[in-house]
Amino acid sequence: MQQFNKELKQKREKLQKIKDNVTIDRLKDLNLTIKVIDQLLTKYPNQKTNYPNIFLEEYEFLKKYKFLWEICTTISEFTSDEIRSYYWYEHNLKNKELLELSNDFFKNATNKEIYELFLKLYKQNKNIHFVKLDKNSYFKGESTFLLYDKSFYLQLQREYDFSDISTLIHEFGHGIQFLLNYNYNLFVNQVCFSEISSIFFELLSMDYFSKDLFFKRDAITAEQSLWDNSCENALSLTRLFQVFESIDLNEWENKNIIKKKLTNYLLEYNIDSLLNEMPSHDFPYVISYSIANELYLMYLNDPEESFYIYKKIMAIDLKLPPDKYLDEIINLGVLPTENLDKYEKVLKRKLV
Numbered sequence: 439m440q441q442f443n444k445e446l447k448q449k450r451e452k453l454q455k456i457k458d459n460v461t462i463d464r465l466k467d468l469n470l471t472i473k474v475i476d477q478l479l480t481k482y483p484n485q486k487t488n489y490p491n492i493f494l495e496e497y498e499f500l501k502k503y504k505f506l507w508e509i510c511t512t513i514s515e516f517t518s519d520e521i522r523s524y525y526w527y528e529h530n531l532k533n534k535e536l537l538e539l540s541n542d543f544f545k546n547a548t549n550k551e552i553y554e555l556f557l558k559l560y561k562q563n564k565n566i567h568f569v570k571l572d573k574n575s576y577f578k579g580e581s582t583f584l585l586y587d588k589s590f591y592l593q594l595q596r597e598y599d600f601s602d603i604s605t606l607i608h609e610f611g612h613g614i615q616f617l618l619n620y621n622y623n624l625f626v627n628q629v630c631f632s633e634i635s636s637i638f639f640e641l642l643s644m645d646y647f648s649k650d651l652f653f654k655r656d657a658i659t660a661e662q663s664l665w666d667n668s669c670e671n672a673l674s675l676t677r678l679f680q681v682f683e684s685i686d687l688n689e690w691e692n693k694n695i696i697k698k699k700l701t702n703y704l705l706e707y708n709i710d711s712l713l714n715e716m717p718s719h720d721f722p723y724v725i726s727y728s729i730a731n732e733l734y735l736m737y738l739n740d741p742e743e744s745f746y747i748y749k750k751i752m753a754i755d756l757k758l759p760p761d762k763y764l765d766e767i768i769n770l771g772v773l774p775t776e777n778l779d780k781y782e783k784v785l786k787r788k789l790v
């Protein structure tokens with residue numbers, strides 16, 4: 439993660455220096471941009487082993503999104519009993535070739551408007567970095583948008599398999615959302631919806647490359663593994679919700695009482711392995727996946743229609759309370775989990 443951090447630090451210094459010379463209007467954006475950089479630079483905490491604390495953190499985060507628990511539970515019902523092994527071919531593609539493949543994808547599989555947005559990001563290729571795989575790192579790819587100068591930074595850890603392509607396109611998916619509608623609240627209250635755009639394009643890329651003889655097997659494997667992972671993560675989350683419900687936690691109780699209850703539960707039942715997974719980290723991905731997947735099914739039927747609805751979703755006010763944000767998505771006719779059984783069949787057909 440070295441290169442990326444170095445540049446962001448330099449950018450931070452530059453912004454600090456000009457702070458006194460900007461208008462009040464721009465100062466707001468500038469301060470926010472500095473805050474985003476600071477958060478990015480301190481994002482990787484050490485693995486925690488204090489289970490009561492993890493338990494409490496998981497609870498505090500997940501209880502805010504109780505209205506989304508049902509989506510997880512529905513997805514978890516699709517978890518397969520089979521233990522699948524995925525085989526990934528090794529691809530020795532150069533960084534430049536990866537970028538060209540992402541360009542091919544956006545050019546051929548999306549529409550003119552989205553392709554033009556992609557090009558705005560693509561042209562900033564001096565901010566796009568490829569780094570060696572760091573096994574300790576939590577993120578395979580990450581990107582950030584600096585509101586102050588509308589710059590887009592992306593870095594990808596190379597694994598030398600198909601995931602390099604789909605992750606790169608996933609990150610560009612974030613960038614396209616940032617260009618369409620950026621508000622810091624996307625990472626706060628709206629965090630559960632912050633992966634819709636990225637996962638949507640990631641799914642589209644899997645479909646696109648499944649038509650390419652060279653990448654076909656990998657693209658289908660990637661789609662299968664994304665589905666399996668999402669179902670399994672939804673299952674872990676559902677187990678955690680069941681734990682919360684069995685303790686009968688009341689939102690009005692104070693923190694100390696809750697912590698005591700959780701600690702007592704931990705003494706009685708061993709759920710360390712469940713907590714080790716920190717299911718709340720996967721929660722935004724599962725929720726966003728459920729919506730991106732509906733858009734993807736729409737795309738398979740009628741690409742233009744899906745892009746139209748996609749843009750409408752991106753235009754939803756990011757400052758809304760999250761339950762209202764979901765209402766807006768539903769009002770557009772996108773019902774999370776509505777077509778999961780249909781999707782399961784689509785995927786099965788591809789696997790034949």
Ligand SMILES: [Zn+2]
Pocket residue numbers: 608612633636
């Ligand atoms: Zn993402």
